[in-house]
Each structure stands twice: as structure tokens, then as C-alpha cells.
Amino acid sequence: MPSHTKDAAVAVTQAASFQDDQAQAPSARFSDWLVFQAGSDWAAATEHEFTKAIGDGTMPAPAYVRYLIEDYTFITDLASTLGYLVAKAPTMRSKARLSAFLALLTSEENDYFERSFAALNVPETTYRTAAQGPVTRQFSNLLLTSSGKGTYAEGLACLLCAEWVYLTWGLREAKKPRPEAFYLAEWIDLHAVPGFESFVGWLREEMDVVGNALSEAERQRVAQCFKDMCALEVAFFDAVWEGS
Numbered sequence: 530m531p532s533h534t535k536d537a538a539v540a541v542t543q544a545a546s547f548q549d550d551q552a553q554a555p556s557a558r559f560s561d562w563l564v565f566q567a568g569s570d571w572a573a574a575t576e577h578e579f580t581k582a583i584g585d586g587t588m589p590a591p592a593y594v595r596y597l598i599e600d601y602t603f604i605t606d607l608a609s610t611l612g613y614l615v616a617k618a619p620t621m622r623s624k625a626r627l628s629a630f631l632a633l634l635t636s637e638e639n640d641y642f643e644r645s646f647a648a649l650n651v652p653e654t655t656y657r658t659a660a661q662g663p664v665t666r667q668f669s670n671l672l673l674t675s676s677g678k679g680t681y682a683e684g685l686a687c688l689l690c691a692e693w694v695y696l697t698w699g700l701r702e703a704k705k706p707r708p709e710a711f712y713l714a715e716w717i718d719l720h721a722v723p724g725f726e727s728f729v730g731w732l733r734e735e736m737d738v739v740g741n742a743l744s745e746a747e748r749q750r751v752a753q754c755f756k757d758m759c760a761l762e763v764a765f766f767d768a769v770w771e772g773s
């Protein structure tokens with residue numbers, strides 16, 4: 530929990546700029562400030578009913594099929610986003626971290642989707658040729674535009690939001706006994722393993738370093754990317770949950 534949220538009165542005066550935030554608390558983290566700036570969208574994403582239904586084993590199969598089909602197209606664009614970020618990353622260490630994640634996304638993660646589609650009787654032609662729904666299209670636009678045309682910081686903020694939201698609900702749902710369906714149980718495990726936690730930890734550190742070096746105007750743009758991404762995570766869950 531960001532330290533600012535503990536004291537609403539202080540938070541109001543700190544909300545506008547990270548610089549003010551740091552002046553009051555030198556240990557303030559830029560990544561925490563991003564969560565704070567996202568406002569209620571953060572909790573709406575991490576505590577969405579859809580995420581709780583994954584862990585409770587109460588997920589209706591049609592909703593999960595809708596989710597997997599959309600998410601498969603999303604992951605494809607996320608892989609392209611990572612390509613842009615690898616290109617823009619300032620150091621070999623950063624390029625190594627991001628490309629290792631890209632390798633995971635295009636191997637193990639792809640395998641999960643294929644096995645889940647098979648178990649849920651989704652034919653290959655359906656998920657390979659599925660057109661993106663409007664929310665996923667907006668998602669992909671934001672990811673590809675911010676990482677391709679924008680700065681490293683903007684693209685990184687989008688990636689951080691997407692991964693941190695999943696780590697947050699994943700760790701929470703992992704405390705419950707695993708549901709019977711392997712595609713639900715594995716989806717929780719994938720987002721609650723130490724390797725994923727450490728990747729998100731690294732993303733936060735990277736964002737803190739990059740964010741500290743930005744101008745206030747750039748920080749506001751980065752915060753907007755993070756917040757927009759957060760709102761789209763909510764819209765994504767809403768769309769598949771409600772079947773719209």
C-alpha cells in the first residue's frame with residue numbers, strides 16, 4: 530500500500546506532483562505514486578469480480594472462453610510491445626530482463642493458452658482468427674503507441690501496470706485452495722510464482738529509476754499512461770464478464 534494512502538489529508542496535498550511527494554518523504558517511490566495517481570481504477574482492476582471468480586472456481590466457462598480468446602490477441606500485441614521496449618531500454622541488464630520475459634510469453638504462456646483452448650473445446654481456427662473486441666483494440670493501441678511512438682518511460686508504465694495488476698490479484702487468489710479446472714489453477718500459479726513477483730519487482734525498480742530522472746511534464750504523461758492502462762484492465766474484465 531503506498532504510504533500516501535495512509536493519510537488522506539497529506540495525500541491531497543501530494544497528489545499533483547511527485548516532486549512534492551519526494552520533498553515530504555524522500556523514500557517515496559515513483560511506482561507507488563503511479564498507483565496513487567490511478568485513483569480508484571487501481572482497486573477496480575485488482576479487485577475485479579472476474580479475478581475473484583478465477584480463485585473461487587466459480588468462473589462460468591463461457592466467460593473464461595471469452596477472456597482467453599481476447600487475452601490471446603492481447604498477449605500477441607504485448608509481445609510486440611516488449612520488442613519496442615527491448616529496443617529502447619538503456620542498458621544491457623534491462624534488455625536482458627525484458628527479453629527473458631518476452632521469451633516466456635512466447636513459449637510457456639503460449640502453451641498454456643493452447644492447452645486451455647483444447648480443454649474448453651475452442652477450435653484452433655477460432656482463436657487464431659478471432660477479431661479483437663473494441664476494448665482489446667484500445668488496449669493494443671495504447672500499448673503499441675506508447676511503447677512504439679512514445680518514450681521508454683511511457684511504454685514501461687503500461688507494461689508495469691498490466692503486470693502489477695496481475696501479480697496483485699494472483700498473490701491474493703493463491704491464498705485460496707486451487708480450483709479444480711487446471712486452466713484456472715494454472716492461471717493463478719503463473720501469476721503468483723516467485724519468478725513473476727521478482728520480474729514485477731524489477732519493473733518497479735526500473736520505473737523508479739527512470740521516473741526519478743523525468744521532468745514534471747513527462748511524469749504527468751507517464752502517470753496518464755499508467756492510469757489509462759488501469760482503466761482498460763477494468764474494461765477488459767467487464768467486457769468478458771458481462772459478455773458484451
Ligand SMILES: Cc1ncc(C[n+]2csc(CCO)c2C)c(N)n1
Nearest residue numbers: 600603607638691692695719720765
Ligand atoms: C489484459 C491483460 N492484462 C495483463 C495481463 C498480464 N500479463 C500479460 S503477459 C503476462 C506474463 C505472464 O503471464 C501477464 C501477467 C494479461 N494476461 N492480460
